[in-house]
Amino acid sequence: MPPDDAEILAANQSFYDAFTRADLETIEELWASLTPVACIHPGWDALHGRDDVLESFRAILGGGSGPRVTCVDPAATRFGDAAFVVCHEAIDDTRLVATNVFVREDGRWKLVHHQAGPMSSRRPATRARKVVSRGMMN
Amino acid sequence: MPPDDAEILAANQSFYDAFTRADLETIEELWASLTPVACIHPGWDALHGRDDVLESFRAILGGGSGPRVTCVDPAATRFGDAAFVVCHEAIDDTRLVATNVFVREDGRWKLVHHQAGPMSSRRPATRARKVVSRGMMN
Numbered sequence: 001m002p003p004d005d006a007e008i009l010a011a012n013q014s015f016y017d018a019f020t021r022a023d024l025e026t027i028e029e030l031w032a033s034l035t036p037v038a039c040i041h042p043g044w045d046a047l048h049g050r051d052d053v054l055e056s057f058r059a060i061l062g063g064g065s066g067p068r069v070t071c072v073d074p075a076a077t078r079f080g081d082a083a084f085v086v087c088h089e090a091i092d093d094t095r096l097v098a099t100n101v102f103v104r105e106d107g108r109w110k111l112v113h114h115q116a117g118p119m120s121s122r123r124p125a126t127r128a129r130k131v132v133s134r135g136m137m138n
Numbered sequence: 139m140p141p142d143d144a145e146i147l148a149a150n151q152s153f154y155d156a157f158t159r160a161d162l163e164t165i166e167e168l169w170a171s172l173t174p175v176a177c178i179h180p181g182w183d184a185l186h187g188r189d190d191v192l193e194s195f196r197a198i199l200g201g202g203s204g205p206r207v208t209c210v211d212p213a214a215t216r217f218g219d220a221a222f223v224v225c226h227e228a229i230d231d232t233r234l235v236a237t238n239v240f241v242r243e244d245g246r247w248k249l250v251h252h253q254a255g256p257m258s259s260r261r262p263a264t265r266a267r268k269v270v271s272r273g274m275m276n
Binding site: 035037038040042043044045046048075077079080081086101103112113116119120 | 176
């Protein structure tokens with residue numbers, strides 16, 4: 001795995017770890033501060049701007065503990081100082097599919113956008129095969 | 139509007155126009171060919187790679203006409219040679235919320251990732267205000 005991909009996936013994992021810990025300080029650090037950010041929580045309309053995005057995490061995690069979200073099968077694609085990660089989010093028996101977009105700011109990969117949404121059990125046949133082969137290869 | 143933002147939004151609009159026309163040739167041109175791509179259709183698992191992504195559009199649009207998808211309220215964020223657009227997709231009475239990620243290849247903005255998912259009518263109050271103010275400003 002290229003070193004950049006490892007750094008991107010580490011930043012991605014930090015996001016889910018911080019979410020599960022309800023660690024708002026780390027979540028604030030993980031989101032970009034030099035680039036405008038946006039976020040689409042499952043079923044929500046888009047939030048634009050660092051203030052609204054961070055406010056949403058404070059609202060979701062304000063009780064002191066977040067739902068346990070496990071990031072499954074993340075795949076990173078880097079292009080220059082940008083990258084996106086596609087992964088599943090496992091919450092109890094529910095699987096969501098998510099996109100996390102990153103930008104490199106001052107040498108560190110920062111979240112600039114997040115979208116998560118539901119995934120039905122119906123999968124294109126080609127993708128079902130791909131999931132199996134990816135699982136075997138990783 | 140900065141010239142780059144106009145170019146990004148034009149590429150974004152071309153995607154929806156081509157989808158509605160079932161114009162597979164233009165859709166193929168719009169997707170990046172030098173950067174690995176991915177796509178998450180509403181409710182589907184993620185598709186990875188140009189072959190699977192383009193095959194999915196051929197399957198969806200193969201009948202010769204696609205559903206009429208209108209892109210509403212697109213907002214572009216550029217960072218270097220990358221950008222993302224957040225917008226709504228109006229299909230009859232249904233509203234989806236979507237992310238389109240772009241990369242600049244050979245001077246042209248190309249799609250590198252797409253995710254669309256459902257949006258409930260429940261909106262965070264702060265966002266409802268933001269939508270109104272954005273509508274007045276644009």
